[in-house]
Amino acid sequence: MTGATCAVTQAYEEYLAFTEERLCGRCLPCLTAAPLIIDIFRRLRQGAATSADIDQLEKICAEVFITALCKHGQKAVEKISRAIGDYRTAFETHARDKRCPERSCEKLLRYTINPGRCTGCGKCRDICPAGAIVGESFIPFRTDNHPYVIIGNRCTRCGLCLTVCEEKAIEVA
Known part of the structure; x- marks a missing residue:
């Protein structure tokens, strides 16, 4: 194939x-x-x-x-x-x-946010039509920051978050 x-x-x-x-x-x-x-x-x-x-x-x-x-x-x-x-x-x-090795079966794709790359801008959360991205923008000197994460069962796999993430922090597996 x-x-x-x-x-x-x-x-x-x-x-x-x-x-x-x-x-x-x-x-x-x-x-x-x-x-x-x-x-x-x-x-x-x-x-x-x-x-x-x-x-x-x-x-x-x-x-x-x-x-x-x-x-x-x-x-x-x-x-x-x-x-x-x-x-x-x-x-x-x-x-x-429950994974597609070629990443062509849409229902088997998993979107995740790499916290090491995410700057906490919030663009992905704002554009997500399903409300699958939760978290808050990074606030310096605060110890209880909640980084952005994608809730898998809410995600519709539309890919809009990929288009707005300038840091390429959203990964598809």
Whole structure:
């Protein structure tokens, strides 16, 4: 996989293209497996999947490969199986660590503020539409300063904070 697209996203998009262009609806294995496969991919890309879901995806693909009536369905699930085999680490990272190694699955991105770089200007807090950035501007000679932090479950990952931070203190992982 090259570029900014991760293996999970690429396999998902290729399978979606198959369901839109080649899924004929006459083959029961492909027809019943499609929503299950799509659901597992969506959960992987949103951080809601487990390692058991990857095993389930492999099992579904193997069963469809054996029972599909045409080579289009077989080819589609074979690509998924090959992607899992070739990029197992990426799939496992999505499921186990809830993180995308390529940083292309938006729901799995984590925005943090590096306190060593943050000057406490407050521009990021002011622009955040979700109110996910809390803290206060730095006041010299005060010992109870509260540095800026991003509350992960409030963050919508819009990226506006990145655009206004002149110190590059906001990091995406």
